Amino acid sequence: MIPHLDLRLVNAPYSGELEAAARRVLSSGWFVLGEEVAAFEQEFAAYCGTAHCLGVGNGMDALTLILKAYEFPAESEVIVPAFGYIATVLAVVNAGLVPVLVEPDETTYNPDPGRVAARISSRTRAILTVHLYGKCSDTTALGALARAHGLKLIEDAAQAHGAVFGEKKAGNLADAAAWSFYPTKNLGALGDGGAITTSDDALAERLRYLRNYGSLRKYHNDFAGVNSRLDEVQAAFLRVKLPYLDTENKRRRHVAHRFLTEIINPNLTLPNAVTAERDAWHLFVVRHPQRAFFQEFLLKKSIQTQIHYPVPCHRQPALRSLNLGEFPLTERLHEQVLSLPLNPTLTDEQIDYLIETVNRG
């Protein structure tokens, strides 16, 4: 069986270093907001090219805290992708703001700047874009749109660790970026973790309070904040894995290149290859008009696939009462997408077998 992703294999090359990192934290006796988090924040900010990085509890909190820190008026609208994972929309709702969904560009799956422009209203305060599957959104077009209308541009970079757009890395393409280090991400912790990157000094300062009960001095609270902190053990693990991220992404790009050039099944729509050498390839998502049939075929041939994601956000019972609108393109894509196994642990033999089998399906 070729599993979609085996986290034991993903972490195996680093087990010695990870164990040493855990022991280092254990013997320090300091577990929350200490030297490991401060060091990781510096290292990840340097990696992304931003002035600041703030560790938080998870990706969802990173998104919500950015939106709260901007202190937009109640009922402000935030434009978010209709096609993608529900965390992005839920963060807007949980920050007390109104999500306004936009259909994607059918070839990149990222927000279509033309469609974003059409949904800007007098109440819009921000555009929250997602670099879906590891491909950066067109932040040149979205940034121009945001500037023209006085809006904040925010990245959900949870699938784009190490992705590049133009001369810059994901996380440094907008006013602020939210990161998740959920174990399956390109840079994954051994538990929950998240971060915010930004070069906005004032925003970083507010977030430093907000993530820690609104306090920088113990028992002195200046804002009504929350408790959402990256812990020392996860930060120590992330410090072990960050130096290998580019090597792992290089391997992902190699696999993606082979899939893109050697998969020739006429029933499949492959990912857009234009930016293939700069994408992070968090997922390799194809489309098939009879997805269930194709997925079953692959499973019988011992290839495990996944669907990202089976139910569109606007169809989720959790959000139904918001009457988000109709999104026919999004619905069609959700019915057709299928994620093939693509990760740095795939062997050359497994890649050969995947390509052969997919071409026979």
Ligand SMILES: *Cc1c(COP(=O)(O)O)cnc(C)c1O
């Ligand atoms: C994983 C993910 C999140 C949420 O991250 P958590 O750490 O699980 O809260 C948000 N947005 C996208 C696009 C993601 O892939």
